[in-house]
Amino acid sequence: MTTPLAEVAGSNATLRAFLHGLPGVDRVGADQRAAILGTRSIKTTAKAQALDAAIQMVDLTTLEGADTPGKVRAMCAKAVHPDPDDPTVPSVAAVCVYPDLVADAVAALRGTAVKVAAVATAFPSGRSSLEVKVADTTLAVAAGADEIDMVIDRGAFLAGDYRKVYEEIAAVKAACGAAHLKVILETGELATYDNVRRASWLAMLAGADFIKTSTGKISPAATPPVVLVMLEAVRDFFARTGRRVGVKAAGGIRTAKDAIKYLVLVNETAGEDWLTPEYFRLGASSLLNDLLMQRRKLATGRYGGADYFTLD
Numbered sequence: 636m637t638t639p640l641a642e643v644a645g646s647n648a649t650l651r652a653f654l655h656g657l658p659g660v661d662r663v664g665a666d667q668r669a670a671i672l673g674t675r676s677i678k679t680t681a682k683a684q685a686l687d688a689a690i691q692m693v694d695l696t697t698l699e700g701a702d703t704p705g706k707v708r709a710m711c712a713k714a715v716h717p718d719p720d721d722p723t724v725p726s727v728a729a730v731c732v733y734p735d736l737v738a739d740a741v742a743a744l745r746g747t748a749v750k751v752a753a754v755a756t757a758f759p760s761g762r763s764s765l766e767v768k769v770a771d772t773t774l775a776v777a778a779g780a781d782e783i784d785m786v787i788d789r790g791a792f793l794a795g796d797y798r799k800v801y802e803e804i805a806a807v808k809a810a811c812g813a814a815h816l817k818v819i820l821e822t823g824e825l826a827t828y829d830n831v832r833r834a835s836w837l838a839m840l841a842g843a844d845f846i847k848t849s850t851g852k853i854s855p856a857a858t859p860p861v862v863l864v865m866l867e868a869v870r871d872f873f874a875r876t877g878r879r880v881g882v883k884a885a886g887g888i889r890t891a892k893d894a895i896k897y898l899v900l901v902n903e904t905a906g907e908d909w910l911t912p913e914y915f916r917l918g919a920s921s922l923l924n925d926l927l928m929q930r931r932k933l934a935t936g937r938y939g940g941a942d943y944f945t946l947d
């Protein structure tokens with residue numbers, strides 16, 4: 636890694652040389668380390684803090700073709716007051732919706748600290764022209780989105796056309812203006828941990844504010860070893876550049892137990908500076924209720940039951 640980073644993106648050849656010059660990921664080592672960290676137990680007091688931290692890091696998500704303005708408004712109400720009977724429960728970080736529902740979410744969240752994230756760039760496949768992807772982003776930002784979750788062109792990435800992926804991310808970042816850009820790698824389609832590391836660096840070089848595992852539409856989605864590899868990438872990128880990029884684990888995260896495993900992974904890999912909604916998010920459509928149930932169980936000794944809370 637001797638090329639100055641400013642020169643790395645000059646051509647596809649320089650990008651390829653840089654990305655393929657990154658140290659290879661020890662697959663067995665990454666799997667084992669993630670598994671070991673996943674078994675770490677934490678004290679009851681730390682668990683209470685971890686549950687609240689996890690709630691504050693949730694991007695409460697609905698990404699269905701059948702989404703309606705009413706469903707988004709209900710989700711926004713839940714995002715602000717996850718448990719209306721318990722005002723001590725913190726709000727989540729953001730809601731995440733399709734671009735056409737941004738205006739409804741913005742109206743519902745006005746005056747609150749909850750951000751509005753929009754998936755853009757022909758989510759989830761990313762199969763459209765750059766013009767369409769930039770327009771998708773521009774419209775979502777104009778409607779009030781604070782954050783844009785874009786997908787990379789996995790076809791171009793897997794074909795080795797890194798420059799195309801870089802240019803798309805840079806163009807979408809420019810279209811974001813003040814909005815934060817989360818770049819979805821769709822790790823379940825990248826085949827190897829080495830590719831996850833390369834895609835992470837490529838996204839960061841192109842200007843990502845966050846790197847995100849998955850769309851939630853492909854299996855496997857977020858897994859602890861993949862998130863570990865991404866956390867190592869943001870840590871190493873920060874050491875090299877002084878710029879702190881966030882990580883969003885998204886897709887298939889359903890339980891408080893799994894959410895806490897990710898927080899342990901963040902703490903042990905990137906460090907506690909990343910343990911804030913500014914730098915770590917959990918993208919999930921149906922995690923919040925389990926976090927609320929476990930929180931209540933810890934406070935009262937009893938489970939409230941899933942039907943006690945409004946639907947995720």
Ligand SMILES: O=C[C@H](O)COP(=O)(O)O
Nearest residue numbers: 850851886887918919920
């Ligand atoms: O960005 C977040 C994901 O789409 C959520 O996926 P999920 O429905 O598996 O929780």
